[in-house]
Every structure is written in structure tokens, then in C-alpha cells.
Amino acid sequence: MLDVYTLDIPGHVQIMCVFTLPPMTSPLHNVPLYRQLADRLAREIEEGKLRPGQPLPSELHLQQTYGVARGTVRMAMRELRERGLVVTVHARGTFVAARP
Secondary structure, X not given: OEEEEEEEEOOEXXXXXXXXXXXXXXOOOOOOHHHHXXXXXXXXXXXXXXXXXXXXXXXXXXXXXXXOOHHHHHHHHHHHHHOOOEEEEOOOEEEEOOOO
């Protein structure tokens, strides 16, 4: 979501945009953030939003989108690998695994 605010200063127009990102569940929730992220991505895979062979978004993109740390993203990727939902290819990225 994008909220736009306009500030009028005589002779100038300034526009300030504020991006509202989809929030993760509260860090106070009893499920760790990495697992919440892994569950969200697993849902997207199961619903077909992420298809077999398709690359997952980059670590940086996931960090910025969900407001989490790099370590959280890496732990979520490890969780998805352990579930057999993704495969990581060194220097290429992480991809949705083929379904058996």
C-alpha cells in the first residue's frame, strides 16, 4: 500500500510517499519469525503462486518486503529446504522444488 502526502511550500511542491509493507506476525508471537516467513512462502508454493522451477525472491527482497533480518530469511530458506519445498543452487539462487 502507498500513502501519498503533499506538502505545499510557497514556490515549491514537495511530495512525501510512505510505503506500508505487509507486516509479519508480531515478534512476540510464540512462532519464530523465520518459521512464520517459511510458512507464508510454503503457502504460496502450495497455492501455485510460486511454481516448480521458479526462483524465490532474493534475500534482500524478502528482508525489505517483510521487514525481517537477513538471518531470519536464511533460516526460513533452510526450513523450506528441510521440508523439500525448495532447492538452493550455489551462485544461482533458491528455486521451488519439482513435485514428486
